[in-house]
Amino acid sequence: MKKWVVIAAWLIAAAVAFPFQSELQVLASDESDAFKDRGAESTRVDELIDTRFEGGNETTAVIVYERPEPERALADGVRMCERIPDVARIITAYQGVCGELPAISPPQSSPITPFGNDGTTNLTTVWTRDDATESVVRDVAVMREIRPDWAYVTGEAAFAADQAEALAGIDETLLVATLILVLVLLLIIYRSPTIALVPLLVVGIAYLVAAGVVYAGARAGLYQATGQATAILIVLMFGAGTDYCLLLLARYREELATNAPDPMGTALRRTAPAIVSAGGIVVVAMLVLSLADYNATRWMGPVLAIGTAITVLAGVTLLPAVLSVLPHKAFTHKQPIGAIWPRIGALVRRRPLVLATAVVALLVAGALANTRDQRTLTFDEQFRETPESVTGLQALQANFPPGQAGPVDLLVPFEVSNADNYPYLGLDLAHSVDPVGTSRDGKLALIRVTLLGSPFGPGGDTIPRLRENARKFSPQAMIGGPTAEALDSENALARDARLIIPLTLALVLVIVAVLLRSLIAPIYAVATVILSYAFALGVSALLFEATDPAMPLFTFIFLVALGVDYNVFLLTRIREARRDLAPQDAVIAGLERTGGVITSAGLILAGTFCTLLATQLESLFQVGFTVALGLLVDTFLIRIFLVPSIAVLLRSKAL
Structure with missing residues (x-):
């Protein structure tokens, strides 16, 4: 009866949470403040403009017309004034169209001419009052509907809209791709529809519940959900959740094969500590992200921690209940890939030093590529396919000062805002320095500095x-x-890494030490995962000329947290075997008994992160590739050869 109560409780929770999955996507679509450092100077400037200046922090779009047709530019401007509800003002190269013009003094340096270097390219600037992502996407869509084919919408608003469009529908895409991939891999590996469907059913229910809980927390203001976080939530839950399910399922099959009197009870007692500990490692690692100053990192932490915790809970409650109501014969067939593990075990027993040396040498060689200098992705490199905002930016920068697409905001006390101080700024850096306005209380002045170089790197x-x-x-x-925001964000990510990486390592070491009741095993369990991370990051450095500054930290968290999970699965089984076997025999027995399930789990988890390769954002593409590569290295080198070889060499000191 208890098992049916558990199943019913989960189904009711999923039914209640189901409507909030789509609501979560809508809520996560607003990323207007996500990619900022919460304590940075640029963020403070943004807040001051928003709260103390008339019109607040208006968002700007620039329409680049490549033909000098004033009638068309003016007509387009009039239509945009009529159709964009939050328009503040529109100014063409020929005249203002609508809205109250800002009180701008004559430029104090080289004025920007209405036409570009070619004498024909001209600009229309559109200011809107609402910088929420949903509003920006809507407004830019109207501009693009109205403008002719030979004009481009670019500028800050267009960049935000194109980034949002690149993430639009990503949750559904990743969910479908992940489900198909996991199902196919499970069918290939286990050749059993039941084994393939049960983990997907359990994790799918857990995902619906997690989406509801994440939505509730975000609505309550505990954190902000972002499109990046909800996309990775799907990948993490289905990847790690399937792994946890497979660990229990594999042990359940073992107990059935030995005709144990209580196969599910025994399987759960043997695997629950490893599942809970592995999940706990992931939860702790994600919660450490909450200490970051970079908003996207900080907000991602609780979202992924909630998803992982609910996945673990489903793995030790819902999964046993579902397995218990199914007939035993659905799980008693022979696993087709099991015969290879005794051969690998024999090889590890004979050549532990050779195997360990070879694997370490390979990983160190790959890690050396991290010494290669890499530049940071520029804005136009953030997309896998070139959007209109980038095409427009290139057209603008070919004919106008590049900085015109995104001027620098300078806030100074009003009494020092006179033109006599402008030379102090260093006009070798700027094309123009223009006063824009004064705060409502008259104490601050806003000055716009148009840089000579591109503003979006x-x-x-x-x-x-x-x-x-x-x-x-x-x-x-x-x-x-x-x-300034780009620079402050890059500095924040570097600062966050210096805090989060050592703290995560220390917490993971403590958790593994408590689980294994050993001081030596946690050291090499974590060290080998760090080595696979360094290798994956080094290979990525060779393949990608430029990287997103957030990529090293994100991949570290995922690879360490998830990679250590597999070491936990292996070492807990070795520790269990030590009760009846000599140290070396226990290592080989643990390897043989967990080899199939850990390899299957690693393939599935790497495969789920590979679904990120289908996204249009380069940052997610790089994270997906690097994490998947690191997980494959963990699966086929670290877990199969390196960790068992180290354990054999250490003998009684292994655990």
């Missing part, structure tokens, strides 16, 4: 120099805008 030394120069005439001066 890392700030390099441009932003630090501007900040240093601005503070020469006002210690209260602050620099913001897209270029």
Whole structure:
């Protein structure tokens, strides 16, 4: 009776949570504040403009017309004024169209001409008041519907819209791709529809419940859900959740084969500590992300922690209940790939030092590629396929000062905002310096600096120099805008990594030490995973000329947390075998008995991260590739050869 109560409880919870899965996607679509450092100077500038200046932090789109047709540009502007509900103003190269024009003083440096270097390209600028992602996507869609085929919509609003469009529908795409992939892999590996469907059913129910809980937390303001986090939530839950299910399922099959009196009870007692500990490692690693200053990292932590915790709970409650109501014969067929493990075990027994040395040498060789200098992805490299905003930016930068697409925001006290101080900024960095307006209380002045270089790459030394120069005439001066945000975000990610990586390693070591009741085993269990991470990151450095600055930290968290899981599965089984066998025999027995399930689990988890390769964002593509590569290395080198070889060499000190 208890098993039916458990199944009913999970089904009711899933039914209640089901409507919130789509609501979560809508909520996560607003990423207007996600890719910022919460304590950065650029973020503070953004907040001050939003709260203290008339019109707030308006969003700007630039329409690049490649033909000098004033009638068309003006007519387009009029239609946009009529159809965009939150439009603030529209100005063409010929005249203003609608809205109250900003009180802009005459430029104090080289003015921007209405036409580009070719004499024909001209710009229309559209200011809108609502910077929420959903509103920006809607407004940009209207602009693109109205503009002619020979014009492009670019600028900050268009970049945000194209990034949102690249993530649009990604949850459904990843969910379908992950389900198909996991189902196919399970059918190939186990050749059993029951074994293939049961983990998907259990994890699918857990995912619906997790989506509801994540939505509730986000609505309550405990964190902010993002499209990036919800996409990875699907991959993580179905990958890791299937692994946890397979571990219990494999042990259940073993107990059935020995005609144990209580096969499910025995299987659950033997595997639950490993499943809970493995899941606990992932939960702890994700919660550590909550300490980050970079918003996208900090908000991702609780979302993934909730998903993992619910997955583990389903694995030790719902899965046993489902397995118990199914006939035993569905799980008693012979696993087709099981015969290879005694041969691998014999090889490890004969050549542990050779195997360990060869694997370490290979991984170190790959890791050496991390010494190669890599630049950070520029904005136009963030997309796998070139969107209109990038095409428009290229057309704009070919004919106008590149910085016009995203000026730097300079906030200074009003009393020092006069033009006499502008030379302090260093006009070798800027094309123009233009006062824009004054705060409502008259205490702050907003000045826009148009850079000579592209504003959508890392700030390099441009932003630090501007900040240093601005503070020469006002210690209260602050620099913001897209270029400053990119630099501040990159610095925040580096700072977060210095905190999160060692803290995660320390917590994982403690958890593994408590589980295994050993001081030596946790060290090589974690060290081998770090080695596979360094190898995967090194190979990525060879393949990708530029990387997203968040990629190393994200891949570290996933590879360490998930990779250590497999070591936990293996070492707990070796520890169990030590009760009846000598140390070396226990290692080989543990390898042989877990080889099939760990290899299957590793393939499935790597496969689920491979689904990220279908996304249009380069950052997610790189994370998917690097994590999948690291997991495959864990599966076929670390877990099969390196860890067992180390355990054999250490003998009684292994555990």
